[in-house]
Amino acid sequence: MVEMVSRPYEAAFEKHAMAHDEVLCLSADLTSSCEIDKFRDNHPEKFLSLGMAEQNMMSFAGGLGLAGYRPFVHSFGVFLYRRPYDQLMASIAYPRRKVRLMGFLPGITTPGGMTHQAIEDISVMRSIPNMTILETGDATEVESICEAADSIDGPVYCRVLRGSVPRLFDTPIEVGEMRELETGDDILIVSSGITTEEAMRASAALKGAGVSVRHLHLNTIKPFDHKTMLDHIASVKGGVITLENHVVDGGIGSLMAETMADNGVGKRLVRLGLKDTYAHGGSRAYLMRYYGLDALALVQGIEDLMGQKFGITEDDLSAARVEAVHSLVKAEGL
């Protein structure tokens, strides 16, 4: 059984913020939803409530950056780039302000439907010059995200998990280092965020079926270590498959495609994720199945990649975790 950690961001942020005078906490009326409500109550001098007004918050954060502060801006990921995109560009990205954008509820981890689901954030952020992108995939990465983000000399966007988060790793994020979870030589699986847990479920079953899997987990999406990735691609006999909580355009699937094309790697690539579609509201487990982002979808993708059937069924995959809708670790409806 994986250990489940309750609200790992809460304590990690407090610890980091209290250790650094230049760190400030900004919030846009989603304070408990971003697990900074205790911080607000305990450290009001470091907390700024900016209301439900994200455009202003972004340029304001840019101004704080100009004053030598390193603001951690909290909201749902979606509200950090869709409405305030222009402010993000002009006030934060261009001048390379040290603004830390903490985006909660990435992709389909929210039941809030299209308006709440950041499904193209990585694509958008990847195309912004000067931007760094980090993504958390377990509790240990959430616990180390503040330090990792704050080490960046410029702006950084982070996909942060909240609530009850599984612990999959025992070492903190090291910016730029991918995690080697399996080192087989048949095919290469690349995952990030919540899809890593799914890929771990799939790779256990695949190993049982005799497939030698190489599995990499990405917590640093930009900048990207193309050279190390090329070595991994070269060390498998077959192709590459990506699984992402994001549209397949512009995310880690595209990142792999670019890496392979740029270097003339003639191997097959299967990209799993949302395929040119918006999602809708529903539980995470339902949405992962419906849009093909789960372990079973990955197994099927690998069957396609290898041109072989393994006869792996849902029962062969270790049980998926189902999040309780009304779990007390979740402060709001969303």
Added chain:
Amino acid sequence: MEHALQNEKTTEDVALGIRRRVFEHSIRNNGGYMSQACSAAEQLAWLYNEELNLGAPTLPMIPKPFEGVPHKDNPDYHTGAGYNGPVAPDLDRLFIAPAHYALVAYATLIETGRMAPEGLEMFNKDGSSVEMIGAEHSPGMEVHNGTLGIGLSTAAGLAYGRKLRGETGNVWVYMSDGEVQEGQTWEAIAACAHHKIDNVKAIMDVNRQQCDGAMDSVMEVGDIGRKMEEFGAKVVWVDAHNIDEMREAVKTPHPGQPLIILANSSPFEGMPTLEERFPRLHYVRFKSEEERARFNTEIAASLGIDPIDYAH
């Protein structure tokens, strides 16, 4: 004026029915957007039961499951606007701008005979179109508004287009006060005033709360009525729980200006027990089974019904 389905119940009864349904739903599901039923019940009841000029619903009383998002491969896509009746030049349109009020809006559809009670059982269920944050395919919705502050602008554009076409129907927007923190709300009012868009009518739930709690503690917004007047709207304040005041307010002439009715509401009206949680009422989740049981008994009594027999 044709008022299909209206006036079978008094507006007071519709409002009470809305609170009862949202209460029952929240007790059964261990939480929900209950306080929005308290503040908004009379406003939505009045709109649907009296003020809106709508035709009979064109979509099935029991909502269909989710049928996909707009896409070239989904030619049969349609929104949930059919629960508000057909689109016609003389009929009104309504947007629920704060899409988290969906639970209250669905309860209103049921109370006014526009959706079957089974619809509420599908709320937030996987594969259902009756979504927690009203999507444009959800019953009674025509546009996506989960990203707050965009409703009034869309309404202004629709209203302008309808005016150009010589249509006589109004475009109504149900708004929340949190929306005034978004700059776009002010841009929308200015656009309405500048282009003399007076077929837009809005009613805003001024409950003075938002996710984090009291609006004054999150970001003060000051005298929003005066500010809106300065931006070019015709503004009328009403008591959100006094239907006569809404009936009067809507008669206010507003040539060349949008009308905004500011409804001064209580976020625990009709469910006084909720005051214990004030001002953190945005989403009520019971802290324990004991609290859930007590809220069940006390609020049921306030609403004049038996406690809900829920599964533990």
